[in-house]
Amino acid sequence: MNITLDRIDRQILAILACEGRISYRALSERIHLTPRPCQERVRRLERAGIIRGYHAALVLPQDEGVVVLAQVAMADKSRRAAQQAFEQAVAACDEVLDCWLVSGEFDYQLRLRCRDLAAFRTLSSTWLENRQFRIGRIVSSPQLQEIKLAARPAS
Structure with missing residues (x-):
């Protein structure tokens, strides 16, 4: 899927890269969108393969x-x-x-x-x-x- 990223998509990606467990509500507040369009954008980025998963960053002893x-x-x-x-x-x-x-x-x-x-x-x-x-x-x-x-x- 060919997708063009706009400013809001890039903001979403930057936030999710550091805070993968952030709620849609908190994410939407940070990017100044309502939760529903925010969730739709995240799902579109997932379907496009730009967001491939969410992972825990581990620092093992x-x-x-x-x-x-x-x-x-x-x-x-x-x-x-x-x-x-x-x-x-x-x-x-x-x-x-x-x-x-x-x-x-x-x-x-x-x-x-x-x-x-x-x-x-x-x-x-x-x-x-x-x-x-x-x-x-x-x-x-x-x-x-x-x-x-x-x-x-x-x-």
Whole structure:
């Protein structure tokens, strides 16, 4: 669905990105609309796929695992079958929180939460050894401290 966002739609999205549980009444007051048209706009944005869901932003205690940022470079960038196989595995992997296809030296940027670094090492070794994926290398960095976490749209 092709949709053009006006000023009010953008206000709604900005508020919902930070306060996904806000009531229609409170939202409508903030954007200066009555509740019914406000609700209709939100539903239209949902139907258009612009709002894909509502999520809780979690800040888990340190003992709930380690967050690792990983960059993955495919060995053969022209093999779409290898990319598709890797993307399917990533989509099914509970440890992967986010994954982006990116341009540049690496092909994928991932954010993972693993039980510990040994669990991440096992997972990344499994990916590297899987001939179907054809991964050239994985460069990773464990997260030490969260400085800023922006409200993120659902994926």
